[in-house]
Amino acid sequence: MAIGRSFAIIKNEQIDGNKEMIAYGFMNIIGSLTSCYLTTGPFSKTAVNVNSGCKTPMANVVQGFCMMLTLLFLAPIFSYTPLVALAAIIMSAMLGLINYEEMYHLYKVDKFDFAICMAAFFGVSFGSMDIGLLLSVGLSLLRALLYVARPAACKLGRLPNTSLYRDTEQYPETMSLEGILVLQLGSPVYFANCSYIRERYINEEDAVTEYRTEHILLDLSGIVNPRIEVLEKMTLAKFVDVLGKQAFYLSIEEAIQSCRFTMDTSTKEEALGSSKTEDVV
Incomplete structure (x- = not known):
């Protein structure tokens, strides 16, 4: 099957694996009734056929008929052919596959x-x-x-003049959001990788030195089909109630807007509190 698929890719064709297996099985069943050799798809023979321009299975019928005539009448002549010459023919056909x-x-x-x-x-x-x-x-x-x-975890930044967020390493032109760290996880979380993911997120947070990180957003869109055991444990632990429904968003942009609103509100409250303190003094 691997041989057939490799040649199908070269010819930009599609093959049905089930039909191939049925054909091989049927040929071997019929061949076993006549003490025939095991029928397979040899790599070298397939390469020679492809390089010779064979298009249909009829080429195998013609080839078998010619082989029968060769064995009957020309076998004594070919018996003197060196094996290295036969190997050179096969190798010349195989080089085209690389x-x-x-x-x-x-x-x-x-x-x-x-x-x-x-x-x-x-x-x-x-x-x-x-x-x-x-x-x-x-x-x-x-x-x-x-x-x-060791799942893929990356830091996201916003592309200029868009609402798209991409990996900052793959897209250096992305812009980081002040006070907000957006991290993306691309695979499920379980006991074998939870420690690595925690360390990776801590390192990403410590790497930010330009500003103080006030909000961390986790993009979990890459986690699909979570196991039912995990969902049951999250329900029993009241995971949503502990964090609050306001901590979950359907898109990164929606979460960014909420974080910015919270940051602006806290900044105004701090400014208002400091002004009142100055008035009292």
């Missing part, structure tokens, strides 16, 4: 994806197909565990 531009793009965009790509490449080249798949799948699982244990 996408150097995509590998360079992975290196520039995500080093971990590039490491997985290289592990699969060298595992298949110097080991076997199974070793390459095991290395790539193992590293992919490791990456998934790392992303869950």
Whole structure:
């Protein structure tokens, strides 16, 4: 299936995995009745067919007929062909499958994806197909565990002349809001990553030195489908009642406006209190 999908991407085509599995199963059942070899989708043969311009499965029928004639009449001649010559034919067809531009793009965009790509490449080249798949799948699982244990958390800023908030590292032109720190969490929270998230938020708050942080907004739009156990515990703990319904907002802009109103109100009250004190003195 992986071989078929890789060639489908090259040809910008779509394949149905269920139909492919049904076809392989049906061919193996029929072949078992005649003591036939196991039917699979070999990588080298597929590469040769694609590079030769084959378009339909009829090419396999023609190829099988030609192979039968070759084995019957030309086998003694091909018996003297060196194996290195046959290997060169297969390798020349396989070189066209290596996408150097995509590998360079992975290196520039995500080093971990590039490491997985290289592990699969060298595992298949110097080991076997199974070793390459095991290395790539193992590293992919490791990456998934790392992303869950250390979720993406970033500081948001507002884009100029818009109401959009984006990561300040990816968009340096974003503007920070004085007195308000907006943080975004992009994955669910559970026991394995709660400490990391707490430390990350504390570090982001301590990194702000231009002004005193009065409000911290948490954008939890990236957390989808929370577990029912978590919701039950939050309900029993009266999480909403403790924080108050006024602490929850449907959008970042709505929360920003509320924080600004609170800050302006407190500033006016402080100014009014100081003026009354001066009058008394």
